Amino acid sequence: MGRQGYVGEFEQMLLLAALRLGGEAYGVRLMEELEGRIGRRVSRGSVYVTLDRMETKGWIASEISQSSPHRGGRPRRIVRVTAEGMAELRKSRLALMTLWDGLEEALDAG
Amino acid sequence: MGRQGYVGEFEQMLLLAALRLGGEAYGVRLMEELEGRIGRRVSRGSVYVTLDRMETKGWIASEISQSSPHRGGRPRRIVRVTAEGMAELRKSRLALMTLWDGLEEALDAG
DNA sequence: GTATTTATCATACAAAGTCGGAAAACTCCT
DNA sequence: AGGAGTTTTCCGACTTTGTATGATAAATAC
Numbered sequence: 001m002g003r004q005g006y007v008g009e010f011e012q013m014l015l016l017a018a019l020r021l022g023g024e025a026y027g028v029r030l031m032e033e034l035e036g037r038i039g040r041r042v043s044r045g046s047v048y049v050t051l052d053r054m055e056t057k058g059w060i061a062s063e064i065s066q067s068s069p070h071r072g073g074r075p076r077r078i079v080r081v082t083a084e085g086m087a088e089l090r091k092s093r094l095a096l097m098t099l100w101d102g103l104e105e106a107l108d109a110g
Numbered sequence: 111m112g113r114q115g116y117v118g119e120f121e122q123m124l125l126l127a128a129l130r131l132g133g134e135a136y137g138v139r140l141m142e143e144l145e146g147r148i149g150r151r152v153s154r155g156s157v158y159v160t161l162d163r164m165e166t167k168g169w170i171a172s173e174i175s176q177s178s179p180h181r182g183g184r185p186r187r188i189v190r191v192t193a194e195g196m197a198e199l200r201k202s203r204l205a206l207m208t209l210w211d212g213l214e215e216a217l218d219a220g
Numbered sequence: 221g222t223a224t225t226t227a228t229c230a231t232a233c234a235a236a237g238t239c240g241g242a243a244a245a246c247t248c249c250t
Numbered sequence: 251a252g253g254a255g256t257t258t259t260c261c262g263a264c265t266t267t268g269t270a271t272g273a274t275a276a277a278t279a280c
Contacts, residue, residue: 006150008236008267009119009202016209019216028258038205040116043238048259050237073257074245090217095148096206099126106129107200118236118267138227153270158228160268182278183226 007092011059013038014050015089018060018079026065026076027051051079059085117202121169123148124160125199128170128189136175136186137161161189169195 007015017033018025031047054060065076081089117125127143128135141157164170175186191199 007119009117009122010237012119013205013209016213019213020209026258037208043240044259045239045261046237048261052260053236070247071257072245072247072255074243074259076258086217093210093217095123098147099123100203103126103129107196107203120268136227153268154228155230155270156268158230162229163267180278181226182224182276184228184274184276186227 007059007088010046010050011054012089012092014047014054015059015081015085018081019089023078025079029076030079054085055079057084058082059088117169117198120156120160121164122199122202124157124164125169125191125195128191129199133188135189139186140189164195165189167194168192169198 013034014030017030017037021029021033027044027047030051031042031044034042034047051060051062055062059082060079061082062077062079065078123144124140127140127147131139131143137154137157140161141152141154144152144157161170161172165172169192170189171192172187172189175188
């Protein structure tokens with residue numbers, strides 16, 4: 001692509017899922033949440049790679065979860081949406097709403 | 111990427127703009143419409159390439175405009191969103207709404 | 221015909237997203 | 251302690267999507 005400085009679709013979805021999950025926002029869980037909500041398969045790789053990129057861009061921050069009572073498995077990397085991430089989310093929502101505005105009916109009809 | 115079978119962000123934007131413009135939906139015009147609505151630069155290439163790809167996928171159909179009274183320039187290729195394109199648009203809207211649901215307040219606050 | 225305008229096409233490139241295997245870090249059991 | 255089973259993250263090769271810009275085409279105006 002070569003887009004710089006706006007939220008892609010998958011990025012947006014991940015940000016929203018992270019926002020919803022709060023302290024439970026880590027890779028695998030995010031993947032499941034997404035799959036459940038949008039009703040299509042999501043691969044692990046997509047999630048982790050996208051998470052990495054968004055962290056680089058400063059839209060999320062992450063830290064390794066310490067406590068892990070009664071479960072196996074590698075420690076979770078918990079993700080949090082930063083203020084920048086929030087701002088991006090607001091922008092992209094606005095853009096989308098501007099584009100959709102007034103078209104809902106036409107769509108339901110056609 | 112390697113996604114197959116769901117609308118990307120730019121694709122969605124173009125479909126919506128095309129829907130709105132109706133019989134005026136052709137490359138340059140779509141580009142302007144988009145720029146006006148989302149408030150950022152859009153290159154010609156993005157538009158034409160994405161249009162081509164969506165036509166291959168069957169989400170839009172196009173035909174060369176015949177009439178061209180009083181203006182110079184190459185004939186316009188008018189684009190129309192197909193039933194498949196509409197369906198995709200509906201699906202992606204639903205997915206997005208499901209993800210956004212209940213998060214608007216959290217976002218405005220943060 | 222030549223210039224001007226409006227628009228599409230070509231194409232090389234950058235970035236985003238997918239996939240599946242493999243390694244890491246932990247718990248449980250014996 | 252050692253091995254088995256679990257949960258999760260990481261790796262890397264690949265495909266698709268999106269960007270940028272120069273070239274080309276078709277029409278009008280003079």
